Amino acid sequence: MWGSPTIQADLSTFDAQFGYPDPPSFKIIAPAGAIPTWDPNNSTMTGWAGETTLDVEYAHTIAPGANILLVETPTAETEGVTGFPEIVKAEEYVVNHHLGDLISQSFSATEQTFTSYAQQAPLRAAYLDAFAHGVTVLAATGDDGVANPELDGSTLYTTPTTGCGTGWAALAVIPGCLLQRPRRGTDRRRGPLCVHRQRASPW
Template identity: 35%
Template sequence: MYRRLIGVLAAVVAAAGTLTPAATAAPGPRAACPEPGPGLLRCLTTYTPHAARSLADGPVGWGAGDLASAYRLPDQPGPDTVVGISIAYDAPNLEADLATYRAQFGLPPCTTANGCFRKVNQQGAAAPLPPSNFGWALESTLDVSMVSAACPSCRILVVEGNTPGFADLAETEDTAVRLGAKVVSNSYGAREGGAPLAYASHYQHPGVTVVASSGDSGFTAASYPAVLASTVAVGGTSLARDPDSPRGWAEWAWQYGGSGCSAYIAKPKWQKDTHCGKRTVADVAAVAESLAVYHADAGGWLPVDGTSASAPFVAGLYGRSGRAGTAQPADLYAHAAEFTDITAGNNDPAGAGKKCGGDYLCVAGPGYDAPTGVGVPNTLSGF
């Protein structure tokens, strides 16, 4: 496995060509949302500005068809489950950008007119919407695109908070549930602590599955709200085509995907790992690197990274499975054998696993590990 993975990585590097001085001088990936101040959450999207391509040039990065192939999604579109997106600020062009994404990848239209798409403020009204913000709008675009890729038939409900404050985003969660969401995706996070945990009850609703990104800072303090025992915490992976493997794909832990051992949340009964005495993040994972999205304000098609991609994708899979609402984090562990185990990679970018002493808390290996949880989707059976 490791030799094949090394070969795949070498092929990826070779396909990129030799870097020239001009290429190395180009700006690298940047966080869509800056590090927030106290009492605020941060969206977890990273993008590369100079990589944007026009509509005519077409997408760059993994598209909906690639994800369907990698995770063996069924041909049938599934039910029309309402998937809620909890987000801050307004994304003025969200419906138009989503239309471009879905048309590009052959997905059915999802519009306000046909009842598939709905965008409201944190009280649930269509107006007034909060002010716009570039970074959070890019996050919104990624969220609705990944839900679409995972569940083309799902209805999408976007609830926009006035700010990324703990209280405002907690209210978006409640509003999404009140308006019918059976699964709610949260692509943001903050270091766990007393202040955010005061809002934990807003991420626990009977009959609703709550999903959250595990973070984009590698192995570190656990991220809220992913750390909550009521939340499905989604880690990140990197993906590459591998024609020599039966699956046709290679996958390993994304080097920046979040994992951590809680300092606050008690160990759930359904979590059996032994080197963390409290809640361990993450529970499950999916690709979080080089996802294609269309965002007009960023110049068109561009590749984006982040567990803010893997979380809404998993939320969409819950919606497509028909078990959204009844499914909870414990069920993933009960059905661990139905996921593809990720056994390569780590999320310690600086030390290749030294930060955790080579332990499963930051290094992927057979069975449960914190960067990728029980594994990645293999059809919908595990959900």
């Protein structure tokens, strides 16, 4: 997304506070286009800055000896399809230039935000490239779980919802998890529905 103008200083402060070493390298690139000028009064920008900081700090916590490459894109992706083309372009760049072997994405989208397979199909390229190159891609589960039941922030979908990509052949999900919300979003549990499930659903 848009990143954070203070992320490198923030990570140094985080490392000093919690006793972590600096990462071997920390680079920032924007292969999908120029990032908008920082505006501290723009709540979307400050929101993504906080999200970026959280993701970078805890990626470093999980793998303190790993190089960090922060890939920023010029459009904010929220619930829906806005920003996906830029994200795909940026991830393809990372994969095709062999810049890493693990990509952590800080976004997800409900399958129902795409109106058709034809709309979704062009966005698969980065993930198919990653699969072909042996690059692991991790996706966020979202604030309301992988299958957000909310259509527009307040109205619930009238049909079951599922996370984007759950039908893609290259996708691997945690066994035993049902990546679908029930009809009318009545189940408000967060995250994949894994409770008391011993095997994956047959679809």
